[in-house]
Amino acid sequence: MPIWKRNLIVCWFGMFMSSVGLSQIAPVLPLYINHLGVHNTASIAQISGFAFGATFIISAIFSPIWGSAADKYGRKPMLLRASLGMGIVIGCMGFAHNVYELIGLRLLQGVITGYGSACTALIATQTDKENAGYALGTLSTASTAGSLIGPMIGGYLEESTGLQNVFFITGALLICSFIATALFVKESFTRQHKKVDPIKEIWGQVPEKSLTITLFVTFFVLSLAVYTMEPIITVYISQLTKNSSHVALLAGITFAVSGLASIIAAPRLGKLSDKFGTQKVILAALIVAGIMFIPQAFVKNPWQLMALRFILGLASAGLMPSINTLLKKITPDFLTGRVFGITMSAGYLGVFAGSTLGGQIAAYFGIRSVFIITGALLLINAVWVYFKVYKKMSMREKPSY
Incomplete structure (x- = not known):
């Protein structure tokens, strides 16, 4: 093996x-x-x-x-x-x-x-x-x-x-x-003997600063989008069903279907990114995820919500691994740990911001507005990714004659 x-x-x-x-x-x-x-x-x-x-x-x-x-x-x-x-x-x-x-x-x-x-x-x-x-x-x-x-x-x-x-x-x-x-992990690692300030080293030697920042922000937005739902799904389910005795079960299933879809789709979308380009998967996944959030605000029953969240899970599965894959491609190996560390920081901040903002938006504007605002945020991010990531990477992949 x-x-x-x-x-x-x-x-x-x-x-x-x-x-x-x-x-x-x-x-x-x-x-x-x-x-x-x-x-x-x-x-x-x-x-x-x-x-x-x-x-x-x-x-x-x-x-x-x-x-x-x-x-x-x-x-x-x-x-x-x-x-x-x-x-x-x-x-x-x-x-x-x-x-x-x-x-x-x-x-x-x-x-x-x-x-x-x-x-x-x-x-x-x-x-x-x-x-x-x-x-x-x-x-x-x-x-x-x-x-x-x-x-x-x-x-x-x-x-x-x-x-x-x-x-x-x-x-x-x-x-x-x-x-x-x-016992089992093997790593071939050669230490880089450099006494350079970490921040200056990252931004001095990462060749694609603008692209890297765009991917950090996208990782933050995705984490925020996922966790804006955490405080409100159970309450939303209770509004969609009159049988309150099953609210907890239905909320659990609603959370689970999105994760199940991600488990199914992530390796397959990873292969697609290897074959067709990570920037294409990132852009397509952002667009589909943004679109799938908006109709969740207008569902009439929990089963419609589950179906939409399953599709959302299929789309979002392609984002995080594709972002990491693209970061690997544009980052020198001796800076990979630092760059992925900052990426995880963006994700942690997104988790905190999403779980906080989701409840606040629901309190001031209503639960349904959370889905619309989150979807709009993802679509805005998709536009930014199109100009900063998709077009730039696609131009590089064009054969020169």
């Missing part, structure tokens, strides 16, 4: 375990905060929101730092650091005596993060160009699959084993990722 395939399998397993572990904590955080002595409903919502969002803000700050370290010392050491560190920190959350210790550990989790960006950088640099799109597309399904399964596992573990055991089991899953990475 080629080394890049073995690395892909191990990184997929690691990202899947990491995603399962991190996503299964989200639904039990409010319950755990109540367990730690906070019983006022408003206070629980406030603290859980801060504990959830603060991790992403800290992660956005530290991702470029760990990306720089990956370029200096290798991507495998960063995988080992992140998986072991997060395993220990999340396991320690089960021993928290109060919410202050819990929030402190959540902040520390944000500092230690970086497994996903290190995986992406490793696969991007250790995979040949002919298979990069397929490999990165396949890798992207790991986090999606883990995010789908994680909340269900978290809920089951909370009911069957208790709140604290959710954190212990999550930590154990990440330790499993650490062991698998240590």
Whole structure:
């Protein structure tokens, strides 16, 4: 088996375990905060929101730092650091005596993060160009699959084993990722001995500054678009159905169909980007995703919403891996970790902004307006990508006579 395939399998397993572990904590955080002595409903919502969002803000700050370290010392050491560190920190959350210790550990989790960006950088640099799109597309399904399964596992573990055991089991899953990475990941890495300021090094030696910035912004917008739906889907489902006893189930299915579509489509769209060009997949996926958001504002029942979100999942599956593939093509290998670290920062900021803005837009303008505004934002981004990415890359691919 080629080394890049073995690395892909191990990184997929690691990202899947990491995603399962991190996503299964989200639904039990409010319950755990109540367990730690906070019983006022408003206070629980406030603290859980801060504990959830603060991790992403800290992660956005530290991702470029760990990306720089990956370029200096290798991507495998960063995988080992992140998986072991997060395993220990999340396991320690089960021993928290109060919410202050819990929030402190959540902040520390944000500092230690970086497994996903290190995986992406490793696969991007250790995979040949002919298979990069397929490999990165396949890798992207790991986090999606883990995010789908994680909340269900978290809920089951909370009911069957208790709140604290959710954190212990999550930590154990990440330790499993650490062991698998240590044993099976192989990296051919040559350290670059350069004492240059990281920021100046990036912008001084990245040959495509404008193109890179456009891709960062696109990654941010996509993450924002996905997470604007997080606070409102359940409420929207309750408005679309009169049978309130099934709202939670229908909301869960609505979330799941989009992720399922992404799992199905991501490797295939990765192959298409290898064959026809990443810029074409990015532009087409942005347009389809933007269009698919708008009719969600006018559905009459949850099943129509699910169908549209399935199509949305098919389109959005092509965006993140294609962005990463294009970044790999235009970035020197010794800067890949830094660049992917900044990309992950853009994604973390998009998650925080989306989950915050979605609820605010719904409160001021109504739930249906969230879909329209989000769709319009994606279409505006598509226009920008057409001029800054599609036309530029297409001109380069034209044969010269």
